[in-house]
Amino acid sequence: MKSRNLVSFLLMSLLAVTISCTKKVDLNEKVLNLAVTSEIKGMDPIYSNDKYSSNEVGRVYEGLLEYHYLKRPYTLVPNLAESLPEVSEDGLTYTFKIKKGVLFHDDKAFEGGKGRELVAEDFVYSIKRLADPKLQGLGWWLLSGKIKGLDAWRDKNAEKDKVDYSEEVEGLRALDKYTLQFKLTKQFPQFLYSLAMPFTFAVAKEVVDHYGKEFLNHPVGTGPFMLGEFKQTAKKFSYTRNPKFRKKLFPSEASDEFKHMLKYAGKPVPFVDRIEINVVKEDQPRWLNFLKGRVDYIGIPKDNFEAAVTPGKGLDKQFEEKGVELSISPSLDVTYTAFNHDLKLLQNRDLRRALALAYDVKEFNKLFYNGTALPAQSVIPPGIAGYMPDYVSPYRNRDLAKAKELLAKAGYPDGKGLPEITYDCPSSSTSRQIGELFKKQMAEIGVNIKVVQNSWPELQKKITKRQVMLYGIAWGADYPDAENFLQLLYGPNKSPGANGSGYDNPEFNKLFAKASIMQDSPERTAIYEELNKMAAEEVPWIYGVHRQSYLIKHSWLKNYMTTDFEAGQAQYLDVDLDQKKKMQDKL
Amino acid sequence: MNTWSYIIRRLLYTIPIILGVCLIIFAIFNLSGYDPAQLLLGKHASAKQIAEVRHELGLDRPLVEQYLDIVKSAFTFDFGRSWATKQQIIEMIKEGAIPSLTLTLPAFLISTTLSILLAIVVSFFRGKAIDRALVIISVSLMSIPSLAYILFFQKFFAYEMGWFEISGYEHGFPYFVPYIILPVIIMVVLNLGPDLRYFRTVILDDIYQDYVRTARAKGLSEKAVLLKHVLKNSLIPIITYVIIQIPFLILGTLLLESFFSIPGLGGLTVKAVFDNDFPVIKAMTILSAMGYIIFTVITDILYTVVDPRVRLK
Numbered sequence: 001m002k003s004r005n006l007v008s009f010l011l012m013s014l015l016a017v018t019i020s021c022t023k024k025v026d027l028n029e030k031v032l033n034l035a036v037t038s039e040i041k042g043m044d045p046i047y048s049n050d051k052y053s054s055n056e057v058g059r060v061y062e063g064l065l066e067y068h069y070l071k072r073p074y075t076l077v078p079n080l081a082e083s084l085p086e087v088s089e090d091g092l093t094y095t096f097k098i099k100k101g102v103l104f105h106d107d108k109a110f111e112g113g114k115g116r117e118l119v120a121e122d123f124v125y126s127i128k129r130l131a132d133p134k135l136q137g138l139g140w141w142l143l144s145g146k147i148k149g150l151d152a153w154r155d156k157n158a159e160k161d162k163v164d165y166s167e168e169v170e171g172l173r174a175l176d177k178y179t180l181q182f183k184l185t186k187q188f189p190q191f192l193y194s195l196a197m198p199f200t201f202a203v204a205k206e207v208v209d210h211y212g213k214e215f216l217n218h219p220v221g222t223g224p225f226m227l228g229e230f231k232q233t234a235k236k237f238s239y240t241r242n243p244k245f246r247k248k249l250f251p252s253e254a255s256d257e258f259k260h261m262l263k264y265a266g267k268p269v270p271f272v273d274r275i276e277i278n279v280v281k282e283d284q285p286r287w288l289n290f291l292k293g294r295v296d297y298i299g300i301p302k303d304n305f306e307a308a309v310t311p312g313k314g315l316d317k318q319f320e321e322k323g324v325e326l327s328i329s330p331s332l333d334v335t336y337t338a339f340n341h342d343l344k345l346l347q348n349r350d351l352r353r354a355l356a357l358a359y360d361v362k363e364f365n366k367l368f369y370n371g372t373a374l375p376a377q378s379v380i381p382p383g384i385a386g387y388m389p390d391y392v393s394p395y396r397n398r399d400l401a402k403a404k405e406l407l408a409k410a411g412y413p414d415g416k417g418l419p420e421i422t423y424d425c426p427s428s429s430t431s432r433q434i435g436e437l438f439k440k441q442m443a444e445i446g447v448n449i450k451v452v453q454n455s456w457p458e459l460q461k462k463i464t465k466r467q468v469m470l471y472g473i474a475w476g477a478d479y480p481d482a483e484n485f486l487q488l489l490y491g492p493n494k495s496p497g498a499n500g501s502g503y504d505n506p507e508f509n510k511l512f513a514k515a516s517i518m519q520d521s522p523e524r525t526a527i528y529e530e531l532n533k534m535a536a537e538e539v540p541w542i543y544g545v546h547r548q549s550y551l552i553k554h555s556w557l558k559n560y561m562t563t564d565f566e567a568g569q570a571q572y573l574d575v576d577l578d579q580k581k582k583m584q585d586k587l
Numbered sequence: 588m589n590t591w592s593y594i595i596r597r598l599l600y601t602i603p604i605i606l607g608v609c610l611i612i613f614a615i616f617n618l619s620g621y622d623p624a625q626l627l628l629g630k631h632a633s634a635k636q637i638a639e640v641r642h643e644l645g646l647d648r649p650l651v652e653q654y655l656d657i658v659k660s661a662f663t664f665d666f667g668r669s670w671a672t673k674q675q676i677i678e679m680i681k682e683g684a685i686p687s688l689t690l691t692l693p694a695f696l697i698s699t700t701l702s703i704l705l706a707i708v709v710s711f712f713r714g715k716a717i718d719r720a721l722v723i724i725s726v727s728l729m730s731i732p733s734l735a736y737i738l739f740f741q742k743f744f745a746y747e748m749g750w751f752e753i754s755g756y757e758h759g760f761p762y763f764v765p766y767i768i769l770p771v772i773i774m775v776v777l778n779l780g781p782d783l784r785y786f787r788t789v790i791l792d793d794i795y796q797d798y799v800r801t802a803r804a805k806g807l808s809e810k811a812v813l814l815k816h817v818l819k820n821s822l823i824p825i826i827t828y829v830i831i832q833i834p835f836l837i838l839g840t841l842l843l844e845s846f847f848s849i850p851g852l853g854g855l856t857v858k859a860v861f862d863n864d865f866p867v868i869k870a871m872t873i874l875s876a877m878g879y880i881i882f883t884v885i886t887d888i889l890y891t892v893v894d895p896r897v898r899l900k
Contacts, residue, residue: 039858041671041672042672042673042674044673047673133639134643136627136628136636136639136640136643138627138628140636141633141636144633144636158639213668213673216672216673216674217674231682232672232674232679233674233679233682233683233850233855234682234850235755235756235848235849235850236755236756236757236848236850278754278755278848279848280754280848281845281848281854282754282845282846284738284741284742284846285741285753285754285846285847285848288741288742288745288746288753289753289754291746292746292753294753456626456861460625460626461622461625464622464625496625496633496634496637497633
């Protein structure tokens, strides 16, 4: 064979081998194919403080409560609890009955390798683990100071070499095999939300003891899916359906917008046999894998947004023809530019108001969110009590004349006498662009801004020590209650607490303290609204936007909806294999 | 001095270098002023919790003790657990090294072999059209940013043509093969330009030496001059260039790993930097320094193999 022919032959063979090795889409098994954008830190519930880890934990582990899948506003319903708890008249004692016959996954950590029944004591143990001072669970803030005797137990054990789990805690007891009781130190209506968060999900002591420090890589829960060993460096991992999962049915009630999903009402979950998770950090491969049908749904990457979504916020025709569907929903979050209230300069309310009025949120929204986000009027996002859909802040819409007037009233006519103000932001290119836009807009009223970029740790350090003047940041809800947003402006929460700007207004603090111990009621909502208005008019921050998520999914994926609390969502999703076969040729 | 005593002496010299590396990374970390406890606890941290985590991480111990811990880990390879993932660091490194090598090693071997061969060809035809064409092509290849290659090749060859996997990785041979072919091709294309230009320069430097003129005067063919004399004498800079790259092969290549979802050490290191995961950064820095030192010793020994005039002292 001549050398030229040999080279051609080798190249063709290599190509043929490659093409034949290229993975085909499996059309015989119900597999949910998901792409996540970040590595998973581990599968231990007490460390699941980011959405990626908590979503994965939520496939394997379960809590007493969960959010109703088909209801908005978000509503808590029993999961491992038999029903919602009995609450004492003083609102301090919560008693739960837990479901009987719920089994942990089979694992060698159990006697005979068979998963045993979940009992109330497992929750006592799991919550003590969250409080364990040696483990430093990242969700401890959720229960700190809330359960009688738990903080004392934590403090006492911090001094010991080994934490004593056998010591009883007054506010956390298993009254019998299936009865669990919490006693709170003070009224805290948000407590129930804690029990729907992965931090408090049930783990079995023998599994933790068996795997020791490697427990976070050996998830064994009661949930609908099982993982086996987990490798944190892996970019791909696969769950299988738990064959011993209890009989749990798809909900038979729904809010109006989800009524069309009731076709599945009463059917046992989960519906899929496997879940394949791929960690795909970059937008292009995630997008291309979706277009090839290898990922069932994704958020639309910024660079592909205009190709996929029409100016009328519909889906482009070429995608519709492929059976792709668009889902738009608001996120429970707020972006903002915070003032450092330790600085005398920024305690000047007229100055803050002037800067807020010079800020053009519409341009910001257009440039950075393709005009899809909702301009925030104040702290509370839509979808939770306290949000006022018709309220427009007097310091929100851009008004340069009024901004200049206020700047003069603040003592700085046309910016004269005003020192250079620094704006700190993270080091990404988008953050830099946001900073530059802010600088340009402020210059129009004579305010001189200097944009300072920081690594994320550096920015956090500066905020904690309040070594910043202004900084740009965002907050996403931990649970669907306005308290979680308003606490960002509560004086006693000053950094290193969540109140990084150090805003401290006695009137606000008093009202917040009152509302934070009230049960959900029209009275509490009225106070939330008052606080929201106060936050709008006092301008402790310049409000940005409430982001909206734009997701696209393939037609074969059933029951999908965007949610702020995804943990556990996979059990309700289904893959229609006939539809998938039909659509494959079009992709 | 025999080779073994040279190796032992050079390896002993590495001890103060490792101590210095440990001191530098310890100083950088402590001078940065970041509080890892605050970063690890996230948005709800209280001062008390931060103090507890600092205690758990041993950050409240005397600085000398903390430095000695780093030194100890460098000599025992026990780097402890990652602060971010709580996993054994040495296990994370072992898991990441193989995917990185499955990508970088074939790319390195192919691009090195190919560029040496092409360098010989262009040197043989120096000044002629083929030489000029290959130099222009290599300069053009170098002028295009790596990201452009990745985006284009991935979109065109993997998505449009369907010849390769778009992204992903399967552990074990031959399962990883379909996933690494495209990134290997990209890496070869990226390396070819600089490698070819370097090797060409090295070979041409020798071509104009007196001993080559002598060889030609003796009537040796151009082919024999190039392969027997020039190439042999060019081997020292070529070996230096090639071997010094080896430690970096283990570290992987961040962009390719990121775009092709390959679970290698490049991504691991960058993630550790973003997470302020000091134990992982420390381990990777120490191992890189060690790799560099070891491969420098290997380079020196190879000099004596390819050129008997070189003596180890």
